[in-house]
Amino acid sequence: MTTPADNAGRGSRIPEAVHRRRWAILGVLMLSLLIVVLDNSILNVAIKTISTPAPTGLGATQSELEWAINAYTLVFAGLLFTAGLVGDRIGRKKVLLGGLVVFGIGSALAAESGSPGELIAYRALMALGAAFVMPATLAVLMNVFEREEQPKAIGIWAGGVGLAIAIGPITGGLLLDHFWWGSVFFVNVPIVIAAVALMVWLVPDSRDPRPGRVDPVGVVLSVVGLVLLVYGIIKGGELADFTDPTALSAIVAGLAVLVAFVWFEKRSDHPSLDVTYFRNKVFSAAMAAIALVFFALMGVTFFSVFYMQSVRGYTPLQSGLLMLPLAAAQMIFAPRARLVVDRFGNKATTTAGLLLLAAMLAAFAGFDADTPIWVLEVVFFLMGTGMAHIMTPTSVVIMQALPREKAGSASALSNTFRQVGGALGIAVLGSVLSAAYRSRIEDELGMLPAAVRDKAGESIEATLGVAARLGPRGDALVSPANDAFLHAMHVTALCGTVVAVVGAVVVAVFLPGRASTPRKGEEEQELVAAVE
Template structure:
């Protein structure tokens, strides 16, 4: 059924000959702050993971519960972004942004007072629902507020805000954890939500275009079930350290089959929630996959970096947050710089080079050990951030450039869904690699211990160190550090391979436009 448009406008398009107005910049600041709240929630949790694992200061969460505390949010976020984009096109982008903010704020308060790890996981999933309504609306509103001449700059600023979250999130989380209980890292979202709601009413345009589309509940159910099964299989496979378990194989195979069915259904639906047909454009496909692989490495590395700093180096949460901050320097430099470089050299060369820099940043983790100084670590973080910042902004602009104006909400949902799918797979895959390799490394060192104590120590480096303190066996703590560093090396190589694959994909899919470097694509 063809989409039917009805238009009522409260926004006046900018004159391309003029610079953006003050009101437009204020509108952009609201949208950036809205996205910042979403990104902030991911980064503040990374520093809090070790605290959440503590049975006294936190919830005594197990490694797979920690992975799910991140993955429940990003999984729900990813699969409902499709629906969020459709709802934004149907009911208005500002309206959906406001609704998402209210859901996100209420769920943040719930997460802050969760009484158990399972309750926290559920609350985080509800936060993902709010984020799925927020993100498509922010990018679509940028396309609505700014004309083509200024849109690339606005998107670069919007993309670069993730760097601000990467910088401020860990530091804010560390400061809160040093003075308050773990739930404070979620309550910080509430005042941000209040400010964004007020700013939305004051500066964002109301309904400009409504696209009357039918909903696609079957697509939402299939995508949710398929991705959930895959992520569950990956996380549980690492936790059990048995990839031949029938339940693990069944989950992975069943999830893959559901995803295939989902794609086939979406191709037949007149108004799909996730428009698979957009992937017929090879540049759209290449940019989307590159974004996914970038966030695969980012989220995965942020997961194990916190344990490296707080566990191996014994840093406090605040010290850990400050130590992670240099990655944001790279993102904040790379995102705006990429806009100028793309105008001169094109997306192909700039993004390929950026992802190769990211690859080097991930791979360099293999040179770190339990005695490495922090300056070397900071250099690697800056490389990561520089590459990621320079890759994400041009790929996002390339994705939005091929979309018709009336499908910006759904198209931005695809863009953000690929980010979140990459993120949830990064935590699941690299987290499971970390758990499996650590268990294989530490098990031979636990000989002579009582069976129950040895089983507990295999769970994680934190559990091994706790047992070491109880039994007064410092050699176990040293073995935990060595085993974790080795596991981190393996996980970082997997992340580097993913980033290198993204570089190859961009180089291949954008090859047809490489002869016109000034074209921007």
């Protein structure tokens, strides 16, 4: 039991009443985090259903599916840092409550979408709310736990992400078995109501005594640059031609705007992205590791759903259950990864995690339509194990690299890189998948009229949809479609493998090894000096 003397020993930053209920507060924060992560993990098993023509789904094309995912991740990433600053300024609790309400409204609207365009728009609205939830949860955590308990709390927080990943696909499969496709979004509404009620009751407010100013120019430049870049990548994959003038001009324009964003931020006295943080090589390497992990993971998740449902013939619920080992491994190992770090250090732990992830991505390049399903389960479990030993140490490095009062900024930066990495992973690897599929299937579509041939070459679902409408004549397209998808999946998996290996090299070079124990009183000074 904590005594006043203990509290004095810890310092007077955290009130005793808050310290006593810190674990209950963590539970509420994890519930808030749950809905943000749950939404994407539910969507993963629903994308095939949404691509099915009405009334079962919306008849979304592969590029529209990519935008339904990336509309969320790009708005989320573009606003995270500003959301962190707003929380630092007006109070994290207020921002959490407002973000949850907007997310709930967006979820209800997305559930009733009548077209892929509406779904994309409402997903962007959901992201607006989620952007204010995610950084505030970690910022509040850093302000209710003392430094010595922060790694444990962050590990549990990271385990909550694994829980959401576990619950999402299964919940999505159950909903799709019994209700319409929109139920995968509507399920967020009661969770939002419960989270808001508990937050009002338990969570204390906190803010930065010296908050930064909001940077609207930086926000606009970052969002515009990312949207143009991702649009060009997706368009190039859709056309199987990245030299197409539309795709190429969008990519070049996006890169130019992002360069302008960095230039502007370096000269701003209130940047939305403080590029001086990246002078610290350890901080930069940890950020790069997070971005590259989610680049690879989101891409492989995107194609694995089509592999399980379109090629292997599993239902959404069965697909959700098959993904359970991925989440279970994160739940098991994320809270314990700090023990591995204590023994072997950040560098060895994170490098090993990335190499394990790379090996599992490479394993997908050997999958075919008859691969024993237990092999897929082992690969998913080992992928989750690798992720747990990447996310926990890098999150601790990032959060402890800045002073406590800048926790909102550190959390926002971490999640920005996570979301940007995921968005680019879906765009790049999704485009590789699309381009490789189209190049392999085109020769098999000569029997179709030109207009239908172009649409049928977009994805395996488009090909199978056309085959179904042709009746017995379309049966001849099923086997080539499966073969073309497997070829595309193999190419995409190898691209993801290269990305994970690059991440392993980065952290092996720049992350620190085993940390030496600082003398009493030196710890805070060392952390502040690390980013100066």
